[in-house]
Amino acid sequence: MNAVKVGLLGLGTVGGGTATVLLKNAAEIARRAGRDIKVDFAATLDLGMAKQLGLGDDVRLTTDAFEVVNDPEVEIVVELIGGYSPARELVLQAIDNGKHVVTANKALIALHGAEIFARAEEKQVMVGFEAAVAGGIPIIKAIREGLAANRIQWIAGIINGTGNFILTEMRDKGRDFAEVLKEAQQLGYAEADPTFDVEGIDAAHKLTILGSLAFGMPLNFDATYTEGISKVSQLDVQYAGELGYRIKHLGITRRTDKGIELRVHPTLIPERRLIANVDGVMNAVLVQGDAVGPTLYYGAGAGDLPTASAVVADIVDVVRYMAIDHEHRVPVMGFKTAAIEEMPILPMEDVETGFYLRMKAVDRPGVLAEITRILSEQEISIEAFLQKEPSEGETEVNIIMLTHKVIEGRMNTALAQIEALDVITEKVTRIRWESLK
Amino acid sequence: MNAVKVGLLGLGTVGGGTATVLLKNAAEIARRAGRDIKVDFAATLDLGMAKQLGLGDDVRLTTDAFEVVNDPEVEIVVELIGGYSPARELVLQAIDNGKHVVTANKALIALHGAEIFARAEEKQVMVGFEAAVAGGIPIIKAIREGLAANRIQWIAGIINGTGNFILTEMRDKGRDFAEVLKEAQQLGYAEADPTFDVEGIDAAHKLTILGSLAFGMPLNFDATYTEGISKVSQLDVQYAGELGYRIKHLGITRRTDKGIELRVHPTLIPERRLIANVDGVMNAVLVQGDAVGPTLYYGAGAGDLPTASAVVADIVDVVRYMAIDHEHRVPVMGFKTAAIEEMPILPMEDVETGFYLRMKAVDRPGVLAEITRILSEQEISIEAFLQKEPSEGETEVNIIMLTHKVIEGRMNTALAQIEALDVITEKVTRIRWESLK
Numbered sequence: 013m014n015a016v017k018v019g020l021l022g023l024g025t026v027g028g029g030t031a032t033v034l035l036k037n038a039a040e041i042a043r044r045a046g047r048d049i050k051v052d053f054a055a056t057l058d059l060g061m062a063k064q065l066g067l068g069d070d071v072r073l074t075t076d077a078f079e080v081v082n083d084p085e086v087e088i089v090v091e092l093i094g095g096y097s098p099a100r101e102l103v104l105q106a107i108d109n110g111k112h113v114v115t116a117n118k119a120l121i122a123l124h125g126a127e128i129f130a131r132a133e134e135k136q137v138m139v140g141f142e143a144a145v146a147g148g149i150p151i152i153k154a155i156r157e158g159l160a161a162n163r164i165q166w167i168a169g170i171i172n173g174t175g176n177f178i179l180t181e182m183r184d185k186g187r188d189f190a191e192v193l194k195e196a197q198q199l200g201y202a203e204a205d206p207t208f209d210v211e212g213i214d215a216a217h218k219l220t221i222l223g224s225l226a227f228g229m230p231l232n233f234d235a236t237y238t239e240g241i242s243k244v245s246q247l248d249v250q251y252a253g254e255l256g257y258r259i260k261h262l263g264i265t266r267r268t269d270k271g272i273e274l275r276v277h278p279t280l281i282p283e284r285r286l287i288a289n290v291d292g293v294m295n296a297v298l299v300q301g302d303a304v305g306p307t308l309y310y311g312a313g314a315g316d317l318p319t320a321s322a323v324v325a326d327i328v329d330v331v332r333y334m335a336i337d338h339e340h341r342v343p344v345m346g347f348k349t350a351a352i353e354e355m356p357i358l359p360m361e362d363v364e365t366g367f368y369l370r371m372k373a374v375d376r377p378g379v380l381a382e383i384t385r386i387l388s389e390q391e392i393s394i395e396a397f398l399q400k401e402p403s404e405g406e407t408e409v410n411i412i413m414l415t416h417k418v419i420e421g422r423m424n425t426a427l428a429q430i431e432a433l434d435v436i437t438e439k440v441t442r443i444r445w446e447s448l449k
Numbered sequence: 450m451n452a453v454k455v456g457l458l459g460l461g462t463v464g465g466g467t468a469t470v471l472l473k474n475a476a477e478i479a480r481r482a483g484r485d486i487k488v489d490f491a492a493t494l495d496l497g498m499a500k501q502l503g504l505g506d507d508v509r510l511t512t513d514a515f516e517v518v519n520d521p522e523v524e525i526v527v528e529l530i531g532g533y534s535p536a537r538e539l540v541l542q543a544i545d546n547g548k549h550v551v552t553a554n555k556a557l558i559a560l561h562g563a564e565i566f567a568r569a570e571e572k573q574v575m576v577g578f579e580a581a582v583a584g585g586i587p588i589i590k591a592i593r594e595g596l597a598a599n600r601i602q603w604i605a606g607i608i609n610g611t612g613n614f615i616l617t618e619m620r621d622k623g624r625d626f627a628e629v630l631k632e633a634q635q636l637g638y639a640e641a642d643p644t645f646d647v648e649g650i651d652a653a654h655k656l657t658i659l660g661s662l663a664f665g666m667p668l669n670f671d672a673t674y675t676e677g678i679s680k681v682s683q684l685d686v687q688y689a690g691e692l693g694y695r696i697k698h699l700g701i702t703r704r705t706d707k708g709i710e711l712r713v714h715p716t717l718i719p720e721r722r723l724i725a726n727v728d729g730v731m732n733a734v735l736v737q738g739d740a741v742g743p744t745l746y747y748g749a750g751a752g753d754l755p756t757a758s759a760v761v762a763d764i765v766d767v768v769r770y771m772a773i774d775h776e777h778r779v780p781v782m783g784f785k786t787a788a789i790e791e792m793p794i795l796p797m798e799d800v801e802t803g804f805y806l807r808m809k810a811v812d813r814p815g816v817l818a819e820i821t822r823i824l825s826e827q828e829i830s831i832e833a834f835l836q837k838e839p840s841e842g843e844t845e846v847n848i849i850m851l852t853h854k855v856i857e858g859r860m861n862t863a864l865a866q867i868e869a870l871d872v873i874t875e876k877v878t879r880i881r882w883e884s885l886k
Contacts, residue, residue, distance in 0.1 A: 033598050033740045040600045043665055043788035044780070142595070148741035150595025158579070158587025161470050161761030163477045228480055286747060289723055296745075303470045304585035304758035307748035310723060311741060321741035324598030336773040343481070351480035 016045075016331050017052035019086035019111075021077045021102060023061040026116050026143070027054075027092040029316030030323045031065045041324065045331045049324075055080045081106040088330050090323060091115040100124050107131045107139075112334060114326040116143035116319055122217035122233045125224075129344050136338035140326025145218040146171050146295040148318030149311040150325060155225045155299060156346035162301025164226040166266035166273075168448055171218040173293035173313040174202045174209035175241050175261040179278075180291040182249050183258065189244060201293055201314075211240035212261065212276040219263030222297070223274050227267060227355060228347035232274060235357040239277035248370060248441060251412045252280050255396050257368070258288040259443065271358035280368050280414075280445035287448065298448060306448075361421035366395070370441040371411045371430065375402060379435045380411065386429045387415070390422040408437055414445065452485035453768050456523035456548075458514045458539060460493040460502065463553050463580070464529040466753030467760045468502045478761065482768045486761075492517045518543040525767050527760060528552040537561050544568045544576075549771060551763040553580035553756055559654035559670045562661075566781050573775035577763025582655045583608050583732040585755030586748040587762060592662045592736060593783035599738030601663040603703035603710075605885055608655040610730035610750040611639045611646035612678050612698040616715075617728040619686045620695065626681060638730055638751075648677035649698065649713040656700030659734070660711050664704060664792060665784035669711060672794040676714035685807060685878060688849045689717050692833050694805070695725040696880065708795035717805050717851075717882035724885065735885060743885075798858035803832070807878040808848045808867065812839060816872045817848065823866045824852070827859040845874055851882065 018034070020027055031051055034041070042048050054062060055077035062073050074080060081089050081102050089106035091113060093099050099120050106113050107128070115121065121128070121141050132139045142152045146169065155164065170176050174196055181192040193210065196202035208214040216238040224231050241261045252259050257280040266273040281288045286308055290296040295313030300306050312318035333341050343349060373379045380399075387394065393416045400410040415423075427440050455471070457464055468488055471478070479485050491499060492514035499510050511517060518526050518539050526543035528550060530536050536557050543550050545568070552558070558565070558578050569576045579589045583606065592601065607613050611633055618629040630647065633639035645651040653675040661668050678698045689696050694717040703710040718725045723745055727733040732750030737743050749755035770778050780786060810816045817836075824831065830853045837847040852860075864877050 029740075037598060037600055037740065041598060043784045044597045046776075046780075046785045046788075148738075149744055150591050153590060153595045154587050157766065158590045158762055159758065160481045160765040161474060161478060161758045163474055228477075286723060286726055289726060301585075301758060303466075303474065303754040303761070305749050305752075305755055307586055307746070309744070309746055311744035315742075317740040318742055321596065321598045321738060324740070325595055328597040329594065332777060332779060336777050339483075340769060340773050342769060343483075347480045348483045351483075 013047050015048035015050040017050060017085050017087050018327060019080040019083060019089045020051050020054040020092065021080060021090065022092035023054055023056035023058065023065065024092065025316045026319045026323065028061065028065050029320030030090060030092060031067055033317060033320040033324050035066055041328060045328045047331055049327060049331060053080045053083055053086055077102050078105065081109060081111065086111060087334070088112045088114060088327060090327065091117060092323070094119070096120060096123065103128055104131055107135050107137055110135055110137060112138045112330045114140040114323055114330065116323055118144040118214065118217040118221065122220040122231060125231045132344065133349055138330050138333065138341060139344055140329060142326045143319045143322035145221050146297055146309070147311065147313040147315065148321040149295060149297065149309045149313070150322065151297045151309050152225060154309055155222070157342060159299060159301050159304060159307070160346070162303045164267070165300045165302055166264065167222050167226050167297060167299050168262050168264045168287070168446065169219070169222065169297035170260055170287065170290050170295050171263050171297065171313065172209055172215040172261060173295055174206070175215065176290070176295070177201050177293045178210070179241060179244065179259055179261060182246060183253065186246060188246050189242060210242050212238040215261065215263045215276045219265060219274060219276055222263065223265035223272060225346050226265060227272060228345065228352050229272065229355040230352060232357055235274055237275040237277070237360045241278050244278050248368070248443060251370065251398060252368060254398060255414055256283055257281060257445065258283050260288065264446070268358060270362060271356035273358050273363050275360065275363065278443050280443055281448055285448055361419070361424065363420050364417050365420070365444040365446060366417050367415045367423055368443045368445050369413045369415065371436055372408045372438045373411055374435040374437065375407060375409045376435060382433055382435070383411065383430055386426050390418070390426040392416070392418045392422060392426055450484050452487040454487060454489035454522050454524050455764060456517040456520060456526045457488050457491040457529065458517060458527065459529035460491055460495065460498045461529065462753045463756045463760065465498065465502050466757030467527060467529060468504055470754060470757040470761050472503055478765060482765045484768055486764060486768060490517045490520055490523055514539050515542065518546060518548065523548060524771070525549045525551060525764060527764065528554060529760070531556070533557060533560065540565055541568055544572050544574055547572055547574060549575045549767045551577040551760055551767065553760055555581040555651065555654040555658065559657040559668060562668045569781065570786055575767050575770065575778060576781055577767060579763045580756050580759035582658050583734055583746070584748065584750040584752065585758040586732060586734065586746045586750070587759065588734045588746050589662065591746055592659070594779060596736060596738050596741060596744070597783070599740045601704070602737045602739055603701065604659050604663050604734060604736050605699050605701045605724070605883065606656070606659065606734035607697055607724065607727050607732050608700050608734065608750065609646055609652040609698060610732055611643070612652065613727070613732070614638050614730045615647070616678060616681065616696055616698060619683060620690065623683060625683050626679060647679050649675040652698065652700045652713045656702060656711060656713055659700065660702035660709060662783050663702060664709060665782065665789055666709065666792040667789060669794055672711055674712040674714070674797045678715050681715050685880060688807065688835060689805060691835060692851055693720055694718060694882065695720050697725065701883070705795060707799060708793035710795050710800050712797065712800065715880050717880055718885055722885055798856070798861065800857050801854050802857070802881040802883060803854050804852045804860055805880040805882050806850045806852065808873055809845045809875045810848055811872040811874065812844060812846045813872060819870055819872070820848065820867055823863050827855070827863040829853070829855045829859060829863055
């Protein structure tokens with residue numbers, strides 16, 4: 013049988029990795045897929061890159077990606093350009109041309125997934141996006157197929173490698189956020205503009221996708237609460253450690269009686285949890301199903317070859333199922349289109365978590381009594397407490413508390429009152445904590 | 450569309466769990482599968498069990514499992530009886546009758562998989578066995594599909610929950626093997642006859658399956674080296690800890706230039722590795738692919754509902770693909786049948802690992818010199834060393850060494866010579882160690 017012809021959009025990090033994996037593992041992949049899979053046409057702004065990657069002379073090259081999506085020979089279009097535009101236009105055009113699409117583009121899926129999936133359904137083609145969440149970890153397949161028996165209860169994931177690298181370095185080496193960020197940029201882990209990574213937007217894209225996969229609801233990027241790690245201080249990393257916790261940047265989605273939680277923020281987790289020990293640039297996703305209980309998936313969340321691993325797995329799936337009726341294929345989000353349901357997204361004020369609080373207070377009798385009175389009025393109880401004497405040259409103490417679970421709205425009320433006390437000299441630091449049980 | 454009719458063989462732990470999940474999550478499963486899935490006929494020796502599980506009056510019951518596999522209405526037979534016979538006969542009969550089969554039976558697949566898969570290929574039906582390895586963790590799907598882009602390099606797994614529970618308790622509570630085993634039996638984690646669990650046979654069944662899935666080779670249970678944990682002593686758990694290691698019972702399969710390793714044995718692993726922190730009855734499988742790097746999959750390896758999670762996921766897969774041509778379905782072992790290749794299995798003498806050694810020696814000058822001379826003659830170098838003074842009432846010291854990697858045959862030669870020394874008073878304890886890098 014003829015080789016399946018793939019059109020690659022982009023020969024950058026992931027595109028180059030994909031070309032490399034398809035070449036290097038061609039024999040092993042054919043043993044699995046039952047057909048050869050070949051890059052037939054590639055769009056790149058750097059035509060010399062194709063040579064460098066070892067793509068043969070028989071691979072057609074262009075600088076115009078639309079040529080690839082409009083080419084009659086190409087059967088699968090692999091979009092690895094990233095960003096919203098022209099990725100969206102290219103993908104839609106490919107679908108309109110009846111081609112199957114594989115993409116690693118989380119921003120595209122999180123924001124334009126609904127449009128893309130609807131068009132693909134209409135044209136009866138597949139859209140694979142395993143590489144869009146947690147790089148090489150086959151987490152989309154695990155949730156969509158491997159855990160199909162379960163009502164998923166919640167998912168919590170370390171889904172941004174750059175953020176995890178920074179928090180790990182801050183903890184292991186006692187360094188400050190800004191310093192580690194700079195190093196991450198030098199190492200190529202973080203972009204020149206690190207906003208997407210450190211402010212949680214990248215993680216929010218991925219969490220949006222995980223939430224829809226878990227519960228069978230539309231993609232809700234706009235409703236995802238997003239808080240980055242740029243305000244996490246060395247002090248908090250240390251105190252969290254003293255209390256037996258690690259700070260991780262988590263994406264969390266949870267089904268509750270009142271609605272679905274969708275939130276990305278720094279989170280204290282007990283240090284004995286496996287996911288608390290996922291360090292450096294590695295990713296991990298914890299999925300709690302009602303039948304299976306907790307399961308965890310760990311691996312490289314970025315990088316050329318790991319991401320290509322997911323891209324090529326999607327290509328193999330497309331090759332396996334390209335000849336069958338669309339209705340028998342796994343639905344793109346794991347649920348039949350007709351079964352996708354709008355679900356209310358819980359506003360952050362109604363989300364219940366524990367809190368780590370750090371307050372700077374004048375060292376004077378009665379301060380603690382005032383704070384605890386305010387907390388108890390909001391029915392917030394304290395699980396652990398540390399008081400740190402002033403460091404040299406300072407006159408204020410640091411009061412650190414870990415509270416039991418409370419609705420965020422109540423915590424907001426309590427903190428407003430605490431911050432209004434004249435003994436409290438700066439804004440209270442608060443980081444949510446989760447037991448992940 | 451009519452509900453898909455499932456025939457359940459066995460309503461014990463996993464059978465009961467499967468019935469429960471299919472009932473409890475019927476709505477969610479139908480949202481995913483696009484059809485209702487219903488237990489139509491169940492074979493059980495305890496007819497009262499069906500009522501207890503809440504199966505309705507419309508579910509037919511029998512004490513003769515062959516009635517189910519021969520029933521014309523049943524479309525998917527789910528074998529949850531376990532053991533070799535009559536499970537083998539039932540599964541083959543079901544296949545001959547053109548029914549798809551789902552099973553949780555690792556012993557059956559490890560020993561009779563070749564026969565069963567050949568018959569299924571002939572009859573163009575599917576055989577699902579996700580639940581046979583690592584319970585609820587979707588590890589079969591991850592390797593077979595999620596990592597399809599990779600040449601798998603090695604797999605190392607904690608794939609027996611009972612064994613992991615025992616080793617965890619020995620470490621956490623300082624208790625002895627025999628004592629913890631007894632407790633595990635009382636808790637229902639270990640069978641009255643614990644041989645399969647503690648002597649590694651259960652793990653070897655699972656590893657056999659993982660090896661074939663990883664490399665696309667026939668099932669090789671007979672060639673799997675199997676060593677249990679019954680000889681692991683409290684002393685070794687402690688000394689391993691002092692050296693920065695944990696002892697885990699691992700199944701390891703690795704591709705080397707000289708052949709495939711297939712081995713189950715207690716193993717020291719560095720305590721900072723994620724898998725070293727997988728405790729209690731939980732399972733975890735570490736898979737190293739050439740593109741993706743290391744990935745880890747963690748969850749409950751046993752139990753009614755977790756195992757049912759995997760069984761029902763297989764049922765959903767069967768429902769999704771039952772109407773398509775057999776050639777387009779994922780091959781049962783991930784590789785096309787024609788691409789399955791015999792590969793040489795490396796004899797244990799040729800396997801290379803590091804070793805933990807514990808020697809009891811008369812406390813006399815020159816002993817260490819003799820031991821190190823013998824080791825160095827076999828080109829075995831020492832990475833770490835501990836000497837423990839005699840405990841009260843004893844006159845011998847315990848010498849503990851961690852060696853660099855060496856071919857097992859050389860270690861055998863060295864140990865025979867060491868044990869022949871008259872200062873060495875008992876058989877040397879040796880436990881392999883792996884960096885898992």
